[in-house]
Amino acid sequence: MKREEIAPGVCCTACTDAKFRSCLLELNFLIPAEKRTAELSPCYALLCDLLTASTKRCPSRADLTEQLDALYAADLTAHLTSCGDALMLTVSAEWLDDSFSPDGTAVTAEMLALVYDCLHDPNAENGAFDAEEFRLCMQNLLDDIDCEQNDKRSFLLQKAAELAYAGEPAALPPCGTRAAADQITPQAAYAVWRDMMLHTAVDAVCVSPRELPAAGEMLTRLFAERKTAVPFPQLAAPGRKKPAPQFYTEDTDAVQSKLCAVYQYDSIPQDTARLLNAVLGTAPNALLFRDLREKLGLCYYCTSSVSLLKSSLTVDLGVRTDQIEAAQRGIEAEIAAIRRGDFPDALLEEAKRWLAYQDAVGADSTGGIAAACMRHTLYGDDRTAAARRDAVQQITREMLTDAAKQLRLGTVCVLRGTLREGAVS
Amino acid sequence: MTAEPKCSTVRLGCGLTVCTAEMQGFGTACAQLGTRFGSAHLQYRSGGRLVALPPGTAHFLEHQLFKNEDGDVDYQFAALGAASNAYTEFDRTVYHFRTAEHFPEALALLLDFVQRPYFAAESVENERSIIAQELDEALDDPDDRLFFTLLEGLYHTHPVRFDAVGTHESIRQITPEILHRSWESFYRPQNMILCCAGDLHAETVCETAERLFAGAPPMQAETLMPEEPETVAHSFLSRKMSVGKPLFAVGFKCPPVTGDALERTVLLGTLALELIAGSASPFTEQMLSEGLLTDALSVDCSAGDGWFTLFLEGESDDPQAVTDALLREIETARQQGLDAKRFGTLRRCGYGDLLISRNSPPAMADAMMQAAAAGLSAHDLRLRLLRQITLQDAEACMAALLRPDRMTLAVIEPA
Numbered sequence: 001m002k003r004e005e006i007a008p009g010v011c012c013t014a015c016t017d018a019k020f021r022s023c024l025l026e027l028n029f030l031i032p033a034e035k036r037t038a039e040l041s042p043c044y045a046l047l048c049d050l051l052t053a054s055t056k057r058c059p060s061r062a063d064l065t066e067q068l069d070a071l072y073a074a075d076l077t078a079h080l081t082s083c084g085d086a087l088m089l090t091v092s093a094e095w096l097d098d099s100f101s102p103d104g105t106a107v108t109a110e111m112l113a114l115v116y117d118c119l120h121d122p123n124a125e126n127g128a129f130d131a132e133e134f135r136l137c138m139q140n141l142l143d144d145i146d147c148e149q150n151d152k153r154s155f156l157l158q159k160a161a162e163l164a165y166a167g168e169p170a171a172l173p174p175c176g177t178r179a180a181a182d183q184i185t186p187q188a189a190y191a192v193w194r195d196m197m198l199h200t201a202v203d204a205v206c207v208s209p210r211e212l213p214a215a216g217e218m219l220t221r222l223f224a225e226r227k228t229a230v231p232f233p234q235l236a237a238p239g240r241k242k243p244a245p246q247f248y249t250e251d252t253d254a255v256q257s258k259l260c261a262v263y264q265y266d267s268i269p270q271d272t273a274r275l276l277n278a279v280l281g282t283a284p285n286a287l288l289f290r291d292l293r294e295k296l297g298l299c300y301y302c303t304s305s306v307s308l309l310k311s312s313l314t315v316d317l318g319v320r321t322d323q324i325e326a327a328q329r330g331i332e333a334e335i336a337a338i339r340r341g342d343f344p345d346a347l348l349e350e351a352k353r354w355l356a357y358q359d360a361v362g363a364d365s366t367g368g369i370a371a372a373c374m375r376h377t378l379y380g381d382d383r384t385a386a387a388r389r390d391a392v393q394q395i396t397r398e399m400l401t402d403a404a405k406q407l408r409l410g411t412v413c414v415l416r417g418t419l420r421e422g423a424v425s
Numbered sequence: 426m427t428a429e430p431k432c433s434t435v436r437l438g439c440g441l442t443v444c445t446a447e448m449q450g451f452g453t454a455c456a457q458l459g460t461r462f463g464s465a466h467l468q469y470r471s472g473g474r475l476v477a478l479p480p481g482t483a484h485f486l487e488h489q490l491f492k493n494e495d496g497d498v499d500y501q502f503a504a505l506g507a508a509s510n511a512y513t514e515f516d517r518t519v520y521h522f523r524t525a526e527h528f529p530e531a532l533a534l535l536l537d538f539v540q541r542p543y544f545a546a547e548s549v550e551n552e553r554s555i556i557a558q559e560l561d562e563a564l565d566d567p568d569d570r571l572f573f574t575l576l577e578g579l580y581h582t583h584p585v586r587f588d589a590v591g592t593h594e595s596i597r598q599i600t601p602e603i604l605h606r607s608w609e610s611f612y613r614p615q616n617m618i619l620c621c622a623g624d625l626h627a628e629t630v631c632e633t634a635e636r637l638f639a640g641a642p643p644m645q646a647e648t649l650m651p652e653e654p655e656t657v658a659h660s661f662l663s664r665k666m667s668v669g670k671p672l673f674a675v676g677f678k679c680p681p682v683t684g685d686a687l688e689r690t691v692l693l694g695t696l697a698l699e700l701i702a703g704s705a706s707p708f709t710e711q712m713l714s715e716g717l718l719t720d721a722l723s724v725d726c727s728a729g730d731g732w733f734t735l736f737l738e739g740e741s742d743d744p745q746a747v748t749d750a751l752l753r754e755i756e757t758a759r760q761q762g763l764d765a766k767r768f769g770t771l772r773r774c775g776y777g778d779l780l781i782s783r784n785s786p787p788a789m790a791d792a793m794m795q796a797a798a799a800g801l802s803a804h805d806l807r808l809r810l811l812r813q814i815t816l817q818d819a820e821a822c823m824a825a826l827l828r829p830d831r832m833t834l835a836v837i838e839p840a
Contacts, residue, residue, distance in 0.1 A: 019428070019450030022781045061713070061721075065705040070770045072777025096777045132714070139719040143740060146669035150567050253667035253840050256561035284503040294497055297554035300562055318562050346504065353506040353526075360525030364453050364623075365785050417565070 001373065003382075006216060007223035009230025012204040013373040016211055021100050023108060023208035024366035025093045025115060025215055028374060030201045032233035033085035036169040042141065042176030043184055043192040044089050048078035049137040050129055050189060051091065055117040059130065067114065071107050072096040076118065082161075083378060084309030085169040085237040089196070091119065094366065097209050112218040120222055122193065128186035129193075138184065145178045149252075152415055156258045157316060160413040163248055164262040165239050170310055198225060201232040205373045207366040235378055238311035239264055242410040254417040257324055260316040261331055262413075265406040270308050270379060271391050272403045277306040278351035279343060279400065280334060281315060285350055287334040287343060288315065298327050308379055313407060321417050328412065338404035341397055348400070352392050359385040430789060432804070433627055434797070439638040440615030444793040444804065445627035448786055454623030455523035455786045456532050456630075457794050458539060461618075462486075462611035462648075464589035465515040465730065471610050471646040478607065479598040480584065481556070481591015484513040486604050488556055490520070490539055492548045498538045507531040513589045516729040517798045523787060528625055529633060536619070536637040542608045544601035553596055560590040567668045568738075571837050575674040575736060576727075578662040578833035582651040585732045610646035614638045620793040623786030650731040655680070656831070663836040672837040673744035675751060676736035679728075679826045684800045687733070691726050692810050693822035694735045696771050698724045700763045700819065701754050701827075702737055703771075708754045717747050729799070735826060748834045755827050763823065768816045775811050 003013040031044060058064040068074045074095035081088050095111040123130040149155050158173050165171040175181075202223070206215045241264060268276065281288045281304025288302040302317035319327045337343055362368030363385060376382040383391070428449040435443050467478045491498045491511070502509035507524035509531075520539055524531050563569045569588070577586045590596070621630045657678050682690045702708045704721035712718040722739040741747045783789050796804035803809075 017450070019448070021784045060710065062705040062707075062710050066767070066770055069705065069774035071773075073774045073781060074777070094781065096781055100777075100780055102776070136713055136719065139716070143670055143719050147740070148669070150668050150672075152565055152667075254565040256558065256565050284508055285497070285500045290497075290500075293555060294551070297551045298558075300555055300558035318558060320558065320561070346500075350500075350503040350506075354503065354508075357506055357508060357525055360452050361523065364451050417561075 003376065006220045008226045008228060009201040009232070010204065010219065010223045010226065011202070012206065012216055012219055014212070014216065015205070015207045015369050015373065016209065017207065017369065018209050020207070020209045020366055021097055022094055022366060023097055023212060024206070024370055026205045026370050027091045027119070028203045028205070028377070029089040029196055030083070030203065030233050030235070030377070031087040031089060031196070033169045033237060036085060036087050036172060038172060038176060038180045039183070040192065041087065041172055041174060042181035043189055044087060045080050045175040046137055046141050046181070046184060046189055047193055047196070048080055048089060049140055050133065051118050051122055051193070052076050052078045053137060054123040054130070054133050055114070056121040056123055057117055059123050071105070071110055072101065074107065074111050076114065080174045082170060082174050084235045084307070086233050086235055087174060091115070099209070108212065108214060112214055116218050116222055119197065124190055128190050131186060134186040134189065138181070141175065141181055142178060145175055145181060152252060152254055152258055153316065153318070156260050156413060156415045157314070159248070159250070160260040160262050160314065160411055163246055163413060164312065164411040165310065168237070168239060170237070170239070197223070199230055201230050203374060203377045205370040207369045232377065236309050239410070241408070245409040245412060247412045249414040249416055251418050252415045253419060254415065255419045256318045257321045257417040258316065258318050258415045259324055259327055260314060260413045261328065261409060262411040263313045263335070263407040264410045265311050265313065265403070265408070268311070268403040268406055270381065271388070272395055272399055273306050273308060273313070274355055275351055275392055275395050276338070276400055276403050277304050277313060278354050279338060279347060280304050280313070283347070283351040283354040285347055287337065287347070288317070288331070291334060292317065292327065292330045296326070296330060298323055298330060312410070324414055324416070335404060335407055339401060341401045348397060352395075355392050356385070356389045359388060430622070431627070435631060437614070437631060437635050437638070439635060439641055440613070440644070441634055441638055442618045442797055443631055443634055444618065444620040444797055445625065445630050446622040446789045446793065447625060447627055448623050448789065451623045451786055453523055453525045453786055454528045454621065454625040455521060455790050456535055456619065456621040457519050457521040457790045458535055459517045459519040459618045459620070459794050459798060460611050461517050461616050461798060462607065463514050463516040463518055464587065465584040466648045467584045468649040468651070469610060469646045470649060476606065478603065479591065479595035480587040481589070481595045482599055482603060482607055483518050484589050484591065485552070485556060485596065485599045486607055487511045487513045487518045487520070488552045489544065489549060489604055490542055490608070492552065493538070493541065493543045498534070501534055502531060505531045505534065515585050515589065519794060521790070529629055532621070532630065532633050533637060536634060539612055540637070540641070542605065544605050546601055549601045549604065553599070556590060556596055557593060560588070560593060560596065563588055563590055567666050567672055567837050570664055570666060571672050571674050571738065571835060574662050574664055574837065575676045575833060575835035576734070578659040578835050579657050579676050579678045579734055580732065581654050581658045583653045583732050585727070613644035614641050615644040618794060618797045620790045620797065622789035622793065648730070653731060657833045659833060661834050663838055665838050665840040668837055668839050670740050671742060671744055671839065672738070672740055673747070674736050674738045674835045675748050676734045676833050676835065677827050678831040678833070679733040679735060681731050681733050682728070685802050685806060687728055687799060688801055688806050689810050689814070690733075690822060691728055692775070692807060693814060693819050694826050695724055695726055696768065697763065697819045697823035697827065698735055698737060699771055700767055701758050701823070702751055705767065708750065712747060712750065717741055717743055717750070744834060744836050752829050752832075755823070755829075759824055763816060763820055765816050768819060772811050772814075776808065779805070779808055
């Protein structure tokens with residue numbers, strides 16, 4: 001694994017692993033918190049589509065799709081994710097390695113040229129994106145925003161983030177609001193793209209079965225215009241402490257209710273926070289699964305996630321409307337149990353194994369390896385899987401108990417299902 | 426150079442079919458144990474007796490088999506460093522795990538626990554409550570509802586009309602006795618398939634399976650499917666849900682096919698639909714420019730014992746207008762033929778897609794399981810078919826399968 005700066009504010013990590021048949025190139029644009037605003041967020045969301053739907057040389061979606069399909073199902077996508085208060089716009093390209101091309105097509109060279117075109121020569125002229133392509137992408141974005149309610153679980157998690165991080169950039173949905181999206185013009189989107197290419201830090205990762213110097217060369221050309229230093233943004237941004245827990249309930253046309261509880265903490269080492277999360281909600285035998293689901297039969301899914309950047313731990317579950325309070329008490333009881341150290345030794349050991357397992361699974365896919373490379377930028381963690389496993393092994397029950405004592409309930413968010421069973425028919 | 430997986434398929438003396446793929450360089454391995462008993466199997470004959478099952482039985486059994494006197498089998502997998510789970514399809518139930526350590530022990534656990542059912546009344550009751558929550562979640566999922574609305578429109582009697590989880594009423598009817606009888610009837614090595622892929626040795630897999638299934642009683646049950654007319658049950662069906670924009674699916678009811686012929690027909694049918702209404706088609710370009718679509722339709726199929734549908738899904742403010750345009754486009758293609766250049770591109774796309782998508786142990790095991798469950802002669806049959814098929818084959822398939830009188834439009838409308 002080699003990480004090097006190839007242009008001001010552009011780093012590239014190259015990994016080779018002969019077991020794969022495909023190559024993956026990810027460009028992660030790290031949009032700092034000050035640019036995660038109501039006005040700019042939907043612009044970045046729009047760029048995800050604008051930059052990967054067409055290019056100057058392939059000016060229609062059909063043209064670009066045809067070209068990608070002809071390159072043996074090459075894939076080119078982009079998406080936006082929340083990274084603490086910052087945003088990360090990821091352009092991702094995956095294609096078949098040349099050695100598997102049955103007719104000798106130079107897939108890698110063509111794909112790298114396509115990625116270059118998408119980011120360097122998008123479907124734009126005279127300082128604005130193509131009007132028709134812009135209209136299509138905008139309508140797609142507005143549809144996505146309108147349809148956020150379709151997936152009740154992600155809708156609730158977003159609502160919880162809005163409340164838990166009120167007043168902070170992380171409270172804004174990554175795609176922004178409909179009202180703000182409606183205001184974007186082809187010129188404004190173009191200006192944001194130019195700014196992103198010149199002034200946003202980029203962490204690129206290339207995973208391939210053999211060395212691909214061409215990828216580094218393409219990236220060097222892509223960012224050759226950059227002349228001044230671009231700092232990597234500070235991503236850790238712990239949420240403001242809430243003086244008292246905030247409770248929010250919203251009725252929804254659904255059979256099942258959903259509950260989300262966000263806990264904040266001050267300073268838990270990353271490995272301990274990951275282990276705490278595993279013991280509570282993500283390991284196969286986690287407390288929430290074992291007790292709320294298996295013993296009490298309260299829910300089908302009940303899990304947790306930790307945000308190392310926002311110093312928060314979120315629990316979410318689906319539950320019958322008449323059991324919302326029981327579920328909330330159940331979550332509190334499990335956290336109290338960890339604070340008391342009241343959990344089996346076997347669970348602690350299995351949660352440690354679970355974290356090691358996650359790393360092993362990651363190493364068996366190009367995407368997992370790319371994600372591991374990004375840990376350096378996101379969390380300052382460039383350890384090997386073995387070093388991470390060893391560090392987790394050192395965590396004691398007492399350390400976990402102390403960590404759990406830091407958890408303070410900040411926000412409880414409920415989507416109360418108002419339909420009775422059988423009503424959806 | 427990347428090493429090709431070393432694949433083999435054998436039938437053990439006990440009747441179990443074992444497929445393995447030794448994948449050099451991978452640090453994990455996975456195993457899937459499937460039985461040909463799925464949510465669509467609601468009737469069977471055993472010992473001369475006809476048995477009817479409540480919808481959701483196979484899925485309930487899937488949940489219940491993870492239970493034992495000590496709690497949950499998941500914990501035992503976790504103790505070995507493995508992650509386990511299961512899923513129920515229309516025509517099979519599959520139990521699986523993946524691990525980076527202790528693969529032989531985890532494999533033995535997998536093969537053992539499905540043979541040790543635990544149907545204590547209290548445990549079954551508890552599981553019923555969890556499954557009810559799973560069903561509620563599915564009932565709130567617009568994509569899930571759209572799919573089942575489509576199947577309900579297409580099929581008169583075939584059990585694919587029912588959600589794999591069942592209904593609240595049917596879940597209540599499932600008793601420990603029904604679960605036990607179903608397990609006895611279908612969890613027999615002759616009816617099962619084991620697929621393992623990744624960092625493993627095929628010989629060890631076979632030895633372990635042979636040992637753990639030694640002495641298992643023979644399969645006696647025979648699944649039965651109701652008579653299904655060729656026509657659709659409803660040409661239009663809609664539901665209202667909390668969605669931001671109408672979701673719709675257009676499905677074509679096709680005559681059921683089995684084995685290698687099914688794989689060939691699915692390939693040709695999906696290619697024909699891609700050519701007519703896929704993301705690079707003139708149809709999609711026109712729908713986008715007219716504002717009837719904001720994104721391309723997705724092309725898919727669902728097929729198995731007694732059912733086969735090719736369908737498209739998408740979002741539109743006017744699903745009927747998109748459907749009318751689609752039918753006109755099919756008629757035009759019928760008269761003028763399909764796009765030969767694009768057909769060639771889609772063949773290349775299919776080849777690359779297969780190679781890339783099977784580049785991990787679970788994906789490889791999935792592919793082997795699907796092929797074995799469908800009775801295909803090889804898991805990579807599609808690679809061979811991609812070389813053999815012609816544009817004329819796709820056109821013939823289109824003419825035979827994409828019939829307006831065998832079509833259902835299903836819509837989820839905003840409440």
